[in-house]
Amino acid sequence: MIAAPKIDWLALAPTLSLLGASGVALLGSVLVPWWMRRGFAAFAAFAGFVTAGVFAAIVFDESAEGRTLIAESFTRDRLGALAAIIIAGAGALTVLVAWGENRRDHAGEYYALLAAAGAGMAFFVTAGNLMTLFLGLEWFSIALYILCALDTHRETSLEAGLKYLIVGGFGSAILLFGSALVYGATGELGFSEIAAAGDADNVLLLAGLAMLIAGLGFKASAAPFHMWTPDVYEGAPTSVTAFMAAATKVAALVLTLRILVVAFPEQEHLWTIAIAVLAIVSLAIGNLAALVQRNVKRLLAYSSVSHAGFMLIAVAANSELGGRALLYYLIPYGAMSIGAFAVVAARERELGVPVTLDDLGGMGWERPFLGAAMWVFMLGAMGMPLTGGLLGKFYVFSAAYEAGLWWLIVAGVIATAISLYYYLGVIRALYLRPAAELRPIVAGGSPPRDPLLQSAVLLSLVVTVGSFFFVQPLIELARDAAAGLPF
Amino acid sequence: MTTTLIVLPLAAALVVWLLPLPGRAVGTLALLVALVEVALWAVAVAGFGFDEGLQLQDRQSWFSDLGVSYHVGFYGFSLWLVGLTVVVCAAAIGYALWVNRERGRAYHGLLLFLMGSIVGVFTAQDLLLFYVFFEAMLIPIYVLIGVWGGPGRVRATATFVIYTMAGSLLMLAAIVVFGLSQGTFSLVDSGTSSNEWVFLGFLAAFAVKAPIFPFHGWLVAAYRESPPEVAAILSGVVSKAAVYGLVRIVIAKFPEPVDDFQVAILAFAAVGLVYGSLLAFRAPDLRSVTAYSSMAQMGLIVLGLFSLTELGVNGAILQSVAHGLVSATLFLLAGMVETRTGTSAFSALGGMARGRPALSTVLMTTGIIALAVPGSVAFAGEFLILAGVYDVGWGWAAVGAGAIVLAAMYMLRLISAVLHRAPGIDVRDEAPDLRAFELLLVVPLVAALLFLSAWPAAISEHSFSIGSSAAEATE
Numbered sequence: 033m034i035a036a037p038k039i040d041w042l043a044l045a046p047t048l049s050l051l052g053a054s055g056v057a058l059l060g061s062v063l064v065p066w067w068m069r070r071g072f073a074a075f076a077a078f079a080g081f082v083t084a085g086v087f088a089a090i091v092f093d094e095s096a097e098g099r100t101l102i103a104e105s106f107t108r109d110r111l112g113a114l115a116a117i118i119i120a121g122a123g124a125l126t127v128l129v130a131w132g133e134n135r136r137d138h139a140g141e142y143y144a145l146l147a148a149a150g151a152g153m154a155f156f157v158t159a160g161n162l163m164t165l166f167l168g169l170e171w172f173s174i175a176l177y178i179l180c181a182l183d184t185h186r187e188t189s190l191e192a193g194l195k196y197l198i199v200g201g202f203g204s205a206i207l208l209f210g211s212a213l214v215y216g217a218t219g220e221l222g223f224s225e226i227a228a229a230g231d232a233d234n235v236l237l238l239a240g241l242a243m244l245i246a247g248l249g250f251k252a253s254a255a256p257f258h259m260w261t262p263d264v265y266e267g268a269p270t271s272v273t274a275f276m277a278a279a280t281k282v283a284a285l286v287l288t289l290r291i292l293v294v295a296f297p298e299q300e301h302l303w304t305i306a307i308a309v310l311a312i313v314s315l316a317i318g319n320l321a322a323l324v325q326r327n328v329k330r331l332l333a334y335s336s337v338s339h340a341g342f343m344l345i346a347v348a349a350n351s352e353l354g355g356r357a358l359l360y361y362l363i364p365y366g367a368m369s370i371g372a373f374a375v376v377a378a379r380e381r382e383l384g385v386p387v388t389l390d391d392l393g394g395m396g397w398e399r400p401f402l403g404a405a406m407w408v409f410m411l412g413a414m415g416m417p418l419t420g421g422l423l424g425k426f427y428v429f430s431a432a433y434e435a436g437l438w439w440l441i442v443a444g445v446i447a448t449a450i451s452l453y454y455y456l457g458v459i460r461a462l463y464l465r466p467a468a469e470l471r472p473i474v475a476g477g478s479p480p481r482d483p484l485l486q487s488a489v490l491l492s493l494v495v496t497v498g499s500f501f502f503v504q505p506l507i508e509l510a511r512d513a514a515a516g517l518p519f
Numbered sequence: 520m521t522t523t524l525i526v527l528p529l530a531a532a533l534v535v536w537l538l539p540l541p542g543r544a545v546g547t548l549a550l551l552v553a554l555v556e557v558a559l560w561a562v563a564v565a566g567f568g569f570d571e572g573l574q575l576q577d578r579q580s581w582f583s584d585l586g587v588s589y590h591v592g593f594y595g596f597s598l599w600l601v602g603l604t605v606v607v608c609a610a611a612i613g614y615a616l617w618v619n620r621e622r623g624r625a626y627h628g629l630l631l632f633l634m635g636s637i638v639g640v641f642t643a644q645d646l647l648l649f650y651v652f653f654e655a656m657l658i659p660i661y662v663l664i665g666v667w668g669g670p671g672r673v674r675a676t677a678t679f680v681i682y683t684m685a686g687s688l689l690m691l692a693a694i695v696v697f698g699l700s701q702g703t704f705s706l707v708d709s710g711t712s713s714n715e716w717v718f719l720g721f722l723a724a725f726a727v728k729a730p731i732f733p734f735h736g737w738l739v740a741a742y743r744e745s746p747p748e749v750a751a752i753l754s755g756v757v758s759k760a761a762v763y764g765l766v767r768i769v770i771a772k773f774p775e776p777v778d779d780f781q782v783a784i785l786a787f788a789a790v791g792l793v794y795g796s797l798l799a800f801r802a803p804d805l806r807s808v809t810a811y812s813s814m815a816q817m818g819l820i821v822l823g824l825f826s827l828t829e830l831g832v833n834g835a836i837l838q839s840v841a842h843g844l845v846s847a848t849l850f851l852l853a854g855m856v857e858t859r860t861g862t863s864a865f866s867a868l869g870g871m872a873r874g875r876p877a878l879s880t881v882l883m884t885t886g887i888i889a890l891a892v893p894g895s896v897a898f899a900g901e902f903l904i905l906a907g908v909y910d911v912g913w914g915w916a917a918v919g920a921g922a923i924v925l926a927a928m929y930m931l932r933l934i935s936a937v938l939h940r941a942p943g944i945d946v947r948d949e950a951p952d953l954r955a956f957e958l959l960l961v962v963p964l965v966a967a968l969l970f971l972s973a974w975p976a977a978i979s980e981h982s983f984s985i986g987s988s989a990a991e992a993t994e
Contacts, residue, residue, distance in 0.1 A: 397622070416654055425691075463662060504582045
């Protein structure tokens with residue numbers, strides 16, 4: 033008789049419900065009559081994300097004290113639960129956005145993979161040792177590689193998938209190598225055991241730490257590990273891009289925070305500097321490169337690199353306020369990214385071409401709701417009032433100041449000033465183009481009706497603006513989540 | 520009360536955007552809301568105790584971990600600045616209704632949104648809240664100029680926003696540092712600071728907004744390319760956000776750095792005053808003259824504020840209101856002249872007084888007040904400012920007095936170029952006098968100016984608690 037470890041099913045419930053949804057969607061594409069396959073799979077995925085969100089909320093509620101489970105392989109705590117809630121929300125919105133893509137083939141696979149990726153992320157953010165970390169990372173990455181390449185009739189989609197596979201595989205390899213070095217140096221896999229193993233200045237350990245940061249940097253698309261981001265974001269189906277921009281970033285950044293704070297407290301003088309440098313490089317590269325983009329998806333991709341920079345500032349602060357800042361920032365950021373990509377998706381479906389800034393011309397007047405929503409998302413990304421983006425930046429700067437990293441505030445201010453140009457460029461395209469400058473692109477007729485996409489945009493809008501007004505409840509969630517980490 | 524004054528226009532903006540009302544109905548609704556605002560403000564004035572400090576407060580925690588709250592309320596001087604706001608915005612909205620702007624729902628919604636944010640700026644008692652309103656003003660302005668402005672609007676609006684945002688972002692950094700080092704972001708609870716970098720961060724934002732020389736690069740293009748009613752709000756009211764910030768934050772919270780930098784700031788203000796006046800004298804059209812005169816007047820106001828004397832600061836508040844009314848009237852009149860002639864260039868104007876008694880009377884009265892003829896409100900304001908700044912050094916007063924002569928020169932040039940001389944090529948004989956509705960828009964502004972000319976003490980003695988300086992009054 034082998035003694036099996038006691039399994040905490042509730043802690044696994046978010047992951048399991050998404051895995052279940054994935055399986056149901058996949059089975060459905062074989063067993064369900066052809067005419068309802070797409071609807072069935074989409075509903076299964078949507079239900080999976082909602083269920084996962086609900087379970088994560090229950091876990092959040094019942095995990096005031098964090099603890100490690102199942103041979104210390106993963107953690108049940110509020111940090112993971114909050115991240116899982118955000119990921120589940122992002123996934124549910126993505127399903128709404130994706131519905132109107134009207135894919136004829138691979139519909140079942142699409143939704144199944146989306147749910148599988150969500151499951152992987154929900155698992156990843158709770159990882160408690162290096163094995164589960166790598167397992168979770170590969171789990172959601174592989175699902176995303178396939179999702180990127182799912183539009184097999186488009187070359188750019190295939191290219192995106194391939195590029196993501198190769199670069200992402202490279203990133204995973206670095207992460208794995210780093211894990212091996214850390215294990216070699218300490219003889220431990222669990223995050224807290226690594227911290228307890230001492231031996232702070234072991235060169236192997238430090239090299240491993242550097243490689244772990246690099247590997248996670250790939251997933252968070254922090255510069256200089258962002259090279260894949262614009263190409264993949266541009267080529268992938270837009271709904272997948274939306275999901276990656278929001279959810280992958282949540283997963284990668286939350287886990288970065290967790291592993292650095294839990295496993296490497298002794299090396300904090302090193303990794304705070306490393307993360308701060310990554311933040312500055314991301315801010316610089318993301319914003320400068322975004323200035324010259326004409327394709328809106330590429331522009332938003334570079335914008336997401338720069339936001340990774342902002343959020344890394346919060347990580348670099350290495351404080352409870354920093355953790356709070358990161359978790360708060362992720363909420364409006366996730367909503368803004370999904371919303372912005374959803375608007376791009378709508379325009380793409382209307383015009384049937386990749387959307388450039390010129391293609392947005394006059395959209396604010398023709399499509400008042402989508403235009404105004406895009407306007408708000410851009411204001412949010414700039415950090416203007418009436419959006420949570422402002423308060424996210426405010427918290428990040430506060431955390432940096434409290435940690436004595438005033439030069440990161442300076443970098444953030446300069447980066448924001450630069451970013452105005454391209455965000456305003458989008459608004460300019462939406463509203464300010466004189467009619468004479470516009471190419472007549474719309475053939476006529478009314479735009480495709482897509483109530484699900486519209487409701488996804490509306491929900492994103494509500495979160496973006498609502499996170500500005502209702503800061504207190506959100507910041508309490510973020511505080512509870514960050515409180516579990518041993519700062 | 521205060522919250523109502525802020526929220527009512529914002530809520531009206533949402534209503535206007537969401538409900539599909541026809542064009543004229545939207546404008547009428549907006550105008551009604553603006554008039555209700557004026558009435559609410561009048562009620563606030565009637566019940567206001569001018570000997571007390573902060574009043575009509577609303578306070579509610581926004582997020583507690585960093586000590587940020589929604590906290591609004593009135594000091595005496597904020598009351599006057601808000602009064603200026605609601606009156607000018609009402610006139611501007613009326614003007615927009617009169618000319619029947621295209622895409623009226625968007626336009627009037629944005630104007631209302633702007634109005635609410637400005638009232639918020641003048642009443643905010645929390646630094647982050649102040650920043651929120653200060654930035655929120657930019658959102659409608661960007662679109663108002665960018666969509667409905669003149670031919671050079673895209674460049675004008677981009678320059679404006681980038682200048683202003685560069686200043687405000689420095690302010691955001693300064694707010695973070697100030698608030699966290701004080702442990703609260705409340706302007707009421709926080710003490711003073713001697714950190715020069717933080718001081719400069721705040722100063723940068725207000726120097727751009729005012730603008731103080733040499734941060735005026737955005738000014739002329741923005742004022743010239745805006746629709747006239749937006750230019751009226753921009754120069755009349757939005758620039759006064761800088762005055763409020765300087766009084767409420769810079770002077771009140773940074774006594775030591777203010778002392779250290781006093782001479783430098785006075786020097787820049789004086790240069791701006793003289794340079795702006797000279798540019799106004801050289802400017803080729805109605806709008807540019809008004810724009811540069813705004814810059815000059817802001818220099819004068821800053822001169823008064825940084826005299827750090829009771830006289831000077833009171834005079835600066837009085838002058839802010841006077842200039843706001845003058846500037847708004849002039850921009851609205853410029854718009855009315857432009858709709859009649861299609862231009863505001865002096866070379867194509869002239870002789871408009873003949874057969875147009877209403878236009879010439881209104882323009883003449885405003886111009887005479889603007890050039891600070893003795894007995895006018897502008898004279899009272901400038902006198903107080905000069906008397907205040909004389910205490911710092913007689914040289915500053917001499918520069919100020921010299922600039923008043925320049926003001927007379929450019930205003931008289933403006934008046935004669937529009938009203939007198941031979942009729943210009945674009946002035947057709949059939950171009951009508953001001954219509955009744957147009958008179959309804961500008962006459963209240965001029966009447967307010969005349970009232971204040973008769974009783975400038977209404978403002979100058981009711982801005983700060985009697986017998987105390989600005990810094991004491993706002994602590």
